[in-house]
Amino acid sequence: RAQIGLAEAIIQFSSTFSDTGCHFIHTKKTRQVIFTPEPTYFMILTVSVPSLVNPPDPGNPFYMEDSVQDSLLDAIIKQSYTYFTFFNRQFGEIFTQWGVNGLKECLQNFYDKFWS
Numbered sequence: 001r002a003q004i005g006l007a008e009a010i011i012q013f014s015s016t017f018s019d020t021g022c023h024f025i026h027t028k029k030t031r032q033v034i035f036t037p038e039p040t041y042f043m044i045l046t047v048s049v050p051s052l053v054n055p056p057d058p059g060n061p062f063y064m065e066d067s068v069q070d071s072l073l074d075a076i077i078k079q080s081y082t083y084f085t086f087f088n089r090q091f092g093e094i095f096t097q098w099g100v101n102g103l104k105e106c107l108q109n110f111y112d113k114f115w116s
Contacts, residue, residue, distance in 0.1 A: 011042065029051075
């Protein structure tokens, strides 16, 4: 839940500087892509940046930051939403019919299979 709040704060903060807001967040260890498939709904995909053990200092790994491409993550999250709506419906429609718990269950069932 803390990550959801942080992402929401970043989206709100960045929207004060740009009409399009924030789409990508880079940290040393992770990459995040933020996608707004429907008004009031955000999807966030977070991946770990691959790392190598640094022999002189094993406690300080070398992160291969250039190995994770924003364009690829963006394509993946958008394609996942397309598949979701193909097999289900839009988030808003599910929420209207089944409420928040129904939407959570539908998302969990789909994405557990999608990512495995």
